[in-house]
Amino acid sequence: MSILVDASTRVLVQGITGREGSFHTRQMLDYGTNIVGGVTPRRGGETVNGLPVFDTVQEATQETGANAAVVLVPAPFAADAVLEAADAGLSLVVCITEGIPLWDTLRVLRYLQGGPTRVLGPNCPGITVPGMAKIGIIPGHIHMPGSVGVVSRSGTLTYEVVWALTQRGLGQSTCLGIGGDPVVGTTFVDALRLFEADDQTEAVVLIGEIGGSAEEEAAQYIAQGMTKPVVALVAGRTAPPGRRMGHAGAIVSGGTGDAASKIAAFQAAGVPVADHPEQVGDLLREVCG
Amino acid sequence: MNLHEYQAKRLFAAAGIPVPEGDTAATAHEAEAIASRLGGRVAIKAQVLTGGRGKAGGIVLADTPAEARTKASRLLGAELKGLPVRRVLVERAIEIADELYAAFAVDRRAGRMALIISSKGGVDIEETARTEPEAIRRIIVDPFLGLRPYQVTAACAGIGLGRPLWPSMQHILGALYGLARDRDATLAEINPLVVTADSQLLALDAKMTIDDSALFRQPELSALRDPDAETPVERQAREAGISYVRLAGRIGCMVNGAGLAMATMDVIKLFGGEPANFLDIGGGARADRVERALRIILSDANVAAVLINIFGGITRCDEVARGILAALEQVGAALPIVVRLVGTNEAEGRDLLDRARITTARTLTEGARLAVASAMDGAG
Numbered sequence A: 001m002s003i004l005v006d007a008s009t010r011v012l013v014q015g016i017t018g019r020e021g022s023f024h025t026r027q028m029l030d031y032g033t034n035i036v037g038g039v040t041p042r043r044g045g046e047t048v049n050g051l052p053v054f055d056t057v058q059e060a061t062q063e064t065g066a067n068a069a070v071v072l073v074p075a076p077f078a079a080d081a082v083l084e085a086a087d088a089g090l091s092l093v094v095c096i097t098e099g100i101p102l103w104d105t106l107r108v109l110r111y112l113q114g115g116p117t118r119v120l121g122p123n124c125p126g127i128t129v130p131g132m133a134k135i136g137i138i139p140g141h142i143h144m145p146g147s148v149g150v151v152s153r154s155g156t157l158t159y160e161v162v163w164a165l166t167q168r169g170l171g172q173s174t175c176l177g178i179g180g181d182p183v184v185g186t187t188f189v190d191a192l193r194l195f196e197a198d199d200q201t202e203a204v205v206l207i208g209e210i211g212g213s214a215e216e217e218a219a220q221y222i223a224q225g226m227t228k229p230v231v232a233l234v235a236g237r238t239a240p241p242g243r244r245m246g247h248a249g250a251i252v253s254g255g256t257g258d259a260a261s262k263i264a265a266f267q268a269a270g271v272p273v274a275d276h277p278e279q280v281g282d283l284l285r286e287v288c289g
Numbered sequence B: 001m002n003l004h005e006y007q008a009k010r011l012f013a014a015a016g017i018p019v020p021e022g023d024t025a026a027t028a029h030e031a032e033a034i035a036s037r038l039g040g041r042v043a044i045k046a047q048v049l050t051g052g053r054g055k056a057g058g059i060v061l062a063d064t065p066a067e068a069r070t071k072a073s074r075l076l077g078a079e080l081k082g083l084p085v086r087r088v089l090v091e092r093a094i095e096i097a098d099e100l101y102a103a104f105a106v107d108r109r110a111g112r113m114a115l116i117i118s119s120k121g122g123v124d125i126e127e128t129a130r131t132e133p134e135a136i137r138r139i140i141v142d143p144f145l146g147l148r149p150y151q152v153t154a155a156c157a158g159i160g161l162g163r164p165l166w167p168s169m170q171h172i173l174g175a176l177y178g179l180a181r182d183r184d185a186t187l188a189e190i191n192p193l194v195v196t197a198d199s200q201l202l203a204l205d206a207k208m209t210i211d212d213s214a215l216f217r218q219p220e221l222s223a224l225r226d227p228d229a230e231t232p233v234e235r236q237a238r239e240a241g242i243s244y245v246r247l248a249g250r251i252g253c254m255v256n257g258a259g260l261a262m263a264t265m266d267v268i269k270l271f272g273g274e275p276a277n278f279l280d281i282g283g284g285a286r287a288d289r290v291e292r293a294l295r296i297i298l299s300d301a302n303v304a305a306v307l308i309n310i311f312g313g314i315t316r317c318d319e320v321a322r323g324i325l326a327a328l329e330q331v332g333a334a335l336p337i338v339v340r341l342v343g344t345n346e347a348e349g350r351d352l353l354d355r356a357r358i359t360t361a362r363t364l365t366e367g368a369r370l371a372v373a374s375a376m377d378g379a380g
Helices: A019-031 A059-062 A075-087 A104-110 A157-168 A186-195 A214-225 A260-266 A277-287 B005-015 B028-038 B065-075 B124-132 B148-156 B163-182 B212-217 B233-240 B258-270 B288-296 B317-333 B346-354 B363-380
Strands: A011-014 A035-039 A051-054 A068-071 A092-095 A118-120 A126-129 A132-136 A143-151 A172-177 A203-208 A230-235 B022-025 B042-046 B059-062 B088-092 B096-107 B112-118 B136-141 B185-196 B200-204 B207-210 B243-244 B251-256 B277-280 B305-316 B337-344 B357-360
Touching: A011 A019, A011 A059, A019 A035, A051 A059, A068 A075, A068 A132, A068 A230, A075 A104, A092 A132, A092 B028, A104 A118, A104 A214, A104 B112, A104 B212, A132 B148, A143 A157, A143 A186, A157 A172, A157 A203, A157 A277, A157 B305, A157 B337, A172 A186, A172 A260, A186 A214, A203 A277, A203 B258, A203 B317, A214 A230, A214 A260, A214 B005, A230 A260, A230 A277, A230 B028, A230 B258, A230 B357, A277 B233, A277 B363, B005 B163, B005 B207, B022 B028, B028 B042, B028 B065, B028 B088, B042 B065, B042 B163, B059 B065, B059 B096, B065 B088, B088 B337, B096 B124, B096 B136, B112 B124, B112 B148, B112 B163, B124 B136, B148 B163, B163 B185, B163 B200, B207 B212, B207 B251, B207 B357, B233 B243, B233 B305, B251 B258, B251 B288, B251 B317, B251 B346, B258 B363, B277 B288, B288 B305, B288 B317, B305 B317, B305 B346, B305 B363, B317 B337, B317 B346, B337 B363, B346 B357
Parallel strands: A011 A035, A011 A068, A035 A051, A068 A092, A092 A118, A143 A172, A143 A203, A203 A230, B251 B277, B251 B305, B305 B337, B337 B357
Antiparallel strands: A126 A132, A126 A172, B022 B088, B042 B059, B042 B088, B096 B112, B096 B185, B112 B136, B185 B200, B185 B207, B243 B277
């Protein structure tokens, strides 16, 4: 099996009529994803890539039986889009949009707390179950089906690692980006728990970066509760303190969140840390025997 | 985006948080006039966006208006930690009985804002966290409920604040939280929050960081951006939608995606080089973007070689290659450039670059090795 997405996942694209929305809808369809429709307010009744467009998520869900959504709307409207998807009862909302105000994210995640909707992101590349479906913007062709779970805070660095795994014949069970913002809906620990419980996943690759303590929390969880082997990569060893490295969450501040402390936390938890993306596959082979 | 102390204090005052009486001066003459209006001893504080201003000599006291004039003229036009002092804040000097710390900051682990309060003010909170963690209380705030009075009571009791000051602390922290919320702040900090000799709480310093992603709905705050806070090149990059941070090394990097850009820098270092910059050109790699990014990289005289690492994914590599070639032609770069491309039509893309005699690499490590070697050749 896979995590979060399976053969029963029926996806709506919020912002389907936009340039990004229509382009990535085509890409997702081509990969075989079960996209059932899209939502853009005031554009209901149109079709994009042969799919029906609705004014609201509620209406789209009633008409199509959707249970997941991908948000590809501009940042000022993205928080509202996530709330709308949650209120329509969807179980998974993948928020690709970058640049959502932090206070919006805080309120959205508070509203969803304890409810049935899981948010992936914001500011994430999405999730792919190789050979089955992709929700988001990760290029489909870099994957091959297999037993390695991949979870990352990054976008293109994830593609780099996945591509290197595929070239070494190491297929993936599920690949997901959790997002580069300081506060996100699904954490490393959430993803590790899901991989630990997933039959298909035999080992996990975790791709972290500077900023915050999500990697340290992941290392603690791995040491205490994870039986499957994990290999890590941490980006930002050369990042200077106090400067934001592109992602809103990628900043070493007040002496915390630097790469060295994250690498040390993984090593203390028995998790080998790769020096560069191409080495991840070699370390996986070692830990998997 | 960080606000200056005087900007944050104006917001504080408007929200009802007590701050010392004072005003800003751009000339020594203005500083003297403010000092004479205030009467008595004043503090003159350089308005630059850096921590540790006191230790760096950016905060001085003056007993007379004439002394205020002399001391302000020494600060104005001088540099503090590499930043020009264009303004000073002249304030009535305060008799301090005690120094506290209070802030609202993002607690990334909790996914909430947190009230951080300490009985040890006037020093770096991270320093206190290391040396005296028991002096700090951390209280998570629910964004739906806001800061509740019982939480402030717990904070006051937790840091051993004298009971007569609790109502004042309720008022100040309530106002500070409201300000952070209404102004999309990711940090609103009072350090020190002082107890004056006549037992009043007063915000002696003020720091606010506004969420860059929320500036679109905070127009009056985005107008406060200090042009000195970034170099002209960094501003140029930001306005072009490019993330750029200059570093001290010799290998310029152009990468799509922040994580991959960091990983590329790390690999350069791993193979014995030093990255000259972090640069994320964002999605796609159209010719105009690549051209701008290349100009930004080459504006750094230390750069001896450039590594371009584009994981195209869905993007067609032949298009990216054409973009790179067009940009190179425009910029006329004379130094070695190594390009690593992955994505659709990868072979065609590499072929185009090969024909133009641009060095290409198949993998990130190969690209980094080639860039490090060519930077060394250039240096020798």
